[in-house]
Amino acid sequence: MNTAQPETIQRLDYTVPSFLVDHIDLTFDLAPSATSVSATTRFKHNPASDSREIVLNGQDLELVKIVMNGRTLEKPDYALDHGELRIPNAPDDVTLVIDTLVRPDKNTSLMGLYISNGNFFTQCEAEGFRKITYYPDRPDVMASYTVTLFADKKKYPVLLSNGNLVDQGDLPKGRHFAKWEDPFKKPSYLFALVAGNLVCQEETFRLADGRDVLLQVWVEDGNLDKTPHAMESLKHSIAWDESRFGLELDLDRFMIVAVSDFNMGAMENKGLNIFNTRYVLANPRIATDQDYANIESVVGHEYFHNWTGDRVTCRDWFQLSLKEGLTVFRDQEFSADRTGSDSGRAVKRIEDVRTLRQVQFPEDAGPMAHPVRPDSYQEINNFYTVTIYEKGAEVVRMYQTLLGRDGFKKGMDLYFKRHDGNAVTCADFLAAMADANGRDLSQFELWYSQAGTPRVKLESDYDSLNRTLSLTLSQSCPPTPGQTEKKPFLIPIAIGLLDAHGKEIPVRVKGSDNASDTCVLELTQEKQTFTLVDVPEKPVISALRNFSAPVILEFEQTDEELLHLLANDTDSFNRWEAGQRLAMRRLLELTHAVRENRPLTLDKPFIDAFRTVLTNTSLDPALRELALTLPSETIIAEKMDEIDPRAIHTARQFMRKTLANALEKEWQKAYKNNLTDGEYRPIPQDAGKRALKNLALSYLLLCDSTDTCHMAIDQYRQANNMTDRLAALTSLVHSGCMQKLPEVKELLEHFYKEYENEPLVIDKWFSLQSTSPTTSIESIRELMEHPAFTFRNPNRARSLIFGFCHNNMAQFHAEDGSGYEFWAKYLLELDRINPQVAARLARCMDQYKRYVPSLRQPAERALKQVSKQELSRDTREIINKTLSA
The missing domain is CATH 2.60.40.1840 (Aminopeptidase N, middle-beta domain)
Structure with missing residues (x-):
């Protein structure tokens, strides 16, 4: 860590690598405190480069030995400085043997090779491979890999890496080995290994061409009953990519491995996808409907990367959206098709746009605004953003809107024909779309180069x-x-x-x-x-x-026109949008009224419009639930020049309580009419009914009656699935029933004891409390002392610290600045453990300069306090940009 200004890397400074890699042979002797890594790499001089210097990246490595073409190198044969090992005046053909030692048990960053629950895992995107061995750790250097793993067989019976298993066997002294070959060239960020005590669900799956492949989902012992949904999602993903784009699985096997300590959602390493457990493990006891949907989406996303990311990858990290935006679009289309109905597709579209507006639009309006193809960065980990992913997906979707579904498919076909096995750019993708359809799309390139929301x-x-x-x-x-x-x-x-x-x-x-x-x-x-x-x-x-x-539409329409669209529009998205616009008008007016100490009122026509949607049983329940969910506090804030978080919260809560009391009978009826009897099924039809029923419950708990609290308590006790149980408990805690009824606190304690051995459910337990408007900073501090809380697990840190700072507007933005002091203290603590996760936490202050003056000053004070400390590159970039915006 340092206090110096990080170096800024410019897209236009790109130069080709001086040497390319033909093949790398990696050998690992795995031990937690000291893993030996031997890398034998065959280099060839790149004729496109005038440089004769081999440049290798390395970080947190203990260099043991370098041998070049049979000769051991000593200084000054090479230079090692600032994370780079340089060998000048190298011949055209070079074979380098580099031996290093790494310390997986000391690696809390969860990048490179690390330990989780006694097992070995890797995460190499974006620049983690350099923490394993010295290598040109950049995406445009692609090579074939052979990987041999040695380990104690009793401790680490499972040894996995990319590609196909070509050899394995026992060795003396209780050890064993496994050898893997990946026949497809890949960049270093797609390398992976897993070693540990794991079990798997496996199936043989027949591809469209008649070839059988082995599918495996690896988890820790005790979690095998939670893998069937991930396996089914993988099979659906393979079949969908074959039918929609004609893309087949190209390996003999495909593996998914679940790990609880993981910075991201999942990683598409070629043939060996490593997942955060939250996107693999599911059964009705521990997973909600949303968990089931997320697992299918993320499994699809990582599998689709096999072509859009692995077979064709990005030339440099500025092109990140080339693979991520395209693959998010593909997983969105997959999830929409999986719903099996037009209303299901509309629900998926609305959910995706809500995410865009709630997270990406604020990013476009803040200090971290950047184009879909950035022009510069200081730390690449900070550019795994909603702009790269979700806005990037919207850019890809516009190709399909402009060219039609068939035209988009033609463009995809040409893209793979031209670039399979290569590292390319966003411009190459645009060119394929344009050339395949005979269109001039030169102006469309501005979506890649210009930041901001039009x-x-x-x-x-x-x-x-x-x-x-x-x-x-x-x-x-x-x-x-x-x-x-x-x-x-x-x-x-x-x-x-x-x-x-x-x-x-x-x-x-x-x-x-x-x-x-x-x-x-x-x-x-x-x-x-x-x-x-x-x-x-x-x-x-x-x-x-x-x-x-992905634009902000400014179009003046009367309430009558919006009500007409809400009642009649055949475009389900715009039907939902009309309701959101009606609600937003009133929410903004109510917020201004709060700030000006004026009486708060809600007009009857709006209440009647809400009633009409609530009672319209011809509408899909999932669509009704979305239409009846008010714009979030974050989305309301985006509509204001000066953000007053507590006024926004007060206004929104007033509207919810008013709608609850005015429509109590209708909410009661919606609740009863959408009960799902019998065995739990995570299918869209049942999930939509549960969503509407549980929304009705959340409104009923705001009515001026304590009976509704007992209704939620009964639902909690009688629920046969996590969706209904968690919804009941969340509504009880968030509505303030815990202050009215002692039974609610007992339920909260019961929930913990019931699931204390299920980490993903305990994450939900922390999250439902951290996001409650009734949870004070003091209560958050008490939860941090709970024996189940740890900073070292990203999921747990996100559930409590992120939940409070990002999603509890009422409490985080306390007038006395205590929320910001809390953020500063624990940001620094987290930065010392895991900079990548800390940098995400730093982003919750992006908009501070738009806060009302009473909040702006303590927020700036907290930011400046953080800026004076020793910080990682990841967090330093965010803090500096936020202060200097």
Whole structure:
């Protein structure tokens, strides 16, 4: 750690590697306190480079020996400084043998080779391989790998690495070995090994071409009953990629391994995916409906990386969204298709856009704003962001919107034909899409190079005499760090029209012979007018259908028009959106009223609109649940120039309580009508009913009646699944029932004792308390003293510390600044253990300069206090950018 300013790496400074690697042979003698690593690497000079210097990266390594072409090197044959080992004047062909020692049991960063629950695991993306051996640790150096693992057989009976198992056997003194070969060239970040006492569920799966492959899900003993859903998700993923994109599994086996200590969600190492346990382990006793959906999505995501990330990878880390944005889009489409219905696809789309607005839009408006393809970074770990992933996925989705599903598939086919086995750039992907469809997409490149969320203003003018509708669209994008001037984007705006009876009016643009219910207008200039013809009456406009572009739409519509869309729009996303806009108007007004000490009221037409949605049984329950969930406090804050977190919380709680009391009978009926009897099934239909029922319960607990608390207590006691049990307990704690009824505290204690041997459930126990508006900072500190809490496990730290700082607006933003002091203290403690996780915690202060003055000053004081301390590169970059924004 250091207090110096980290070096800034620029995208335009990219140079090709001076030497390429043909093959690397790795040998590990595994021991927790001192693992010996021997790497034999064959280098060839890169004819595209004028340099004759071999540059190898290394971090936290003990160098034992270097042998080049049979000769042991001594200084000054090489230089070792600042994490780089340099060998000057190397010949064209070089074989290097490098022996190192690493200390896995001391590695709390969870990058490189580390120990978790007595087992060995690796995490090498982005720059973890350099903590294993000296190597050109960059994604554009691709090589084939042979890996041999030696270990004590009793302690580590399972030895895994990438590719195919080619040899294994016993050795003297109770030891054994396993040898793995990966036939496909890969960059170092995709290397993986696992060694330990594990068990697996395995199945043989037949691919579309008739070939049988072995699928394995490896877990710690005692968790085998929690693997079937992950296995089924893997099989569905393989089948979907074959049918949707014609992409097959290319290895003889595919392995998933679950580990409890993991910085990320999962990692797509070639053929050996390593997962956070939260995205593998599930059964009705410990997993919610959302857990089941997340597991299927993440398993799909990592499997889809086999082609979009492994077979074709990124040239440098600036191109990260090339693989991540594309693969998020693929897993979103997979999850949507898996719902099996149009309403299911709409639910998935709404959920994805809510995430974008709640997390990515604030990032675009804050000090860490960066393009989908960044221009610079100081620590690459900080750029695994929602901009790279979720906004990157929206950029990929726009290709499909512009080119059509078939055109997108043609572009994907050409992309793989051109680049299979190579490390490429976002520009290469764009070129494949353009060339396959004969389109000029040069303007579309701005989505990669310009940061910020574009704003699109829509104005309409109906001409009844000529039966035309003029739509004037104008776009702008606010300044972001390093970018003050923005050029116009190519923005696809999907438009639909409804008549007075709620029926679709065919949309036809002047000059076109085609008419359809939805038309995609391509906005390419700062301001453009589109004329729609044959419009028989003044319509209600349904704009930006299915959220056709990641923009903020500014379009003035009356409450009556929004109510019309809420009741009739055939585009389910915009039907939901109309309700959100109606609610947001009132939430913003209520927030201003709180700040100005004015009386708080909620108008009857809005309450009636809410009632109409709640009682509309023709709507899918999952869609109703989404429509009846108010915009989050974070999304409300994004609509305000000056953020007053406690006023926002007060306003939103007032609206929820008012809707609860005004619609108590309707909530009661919705609760009873959506009970799911019998055996628990994590299918979309049942999950939607549970979601609506549990939303109704959360509203009922806000009614001025204690009977509803007993209703939730009964649900907790009678539940046969984690979804209903956790929802009941969360509603009881968050509503304040714990202060009214002693039974609630007893239930909280019962929940812990019932699941104390289930770490993922104990994470939920910490989280439901840390996010409760009734939980004070003092209570959080008490929870940190609980024997089950530890900073060293990222999931546990996220459940308590992150839950409070990121998701408890009412308590974290205390007027006395105690929340910020808490954040500063534990950020520093976490940074000493795991910088990557600490840097994520630092992000909760991104927006501090927009806080009201009474909060801005203590927030800045806490930030400056942190900035004066010794920090990791990861956290230093975040703090500096936040203060200097």
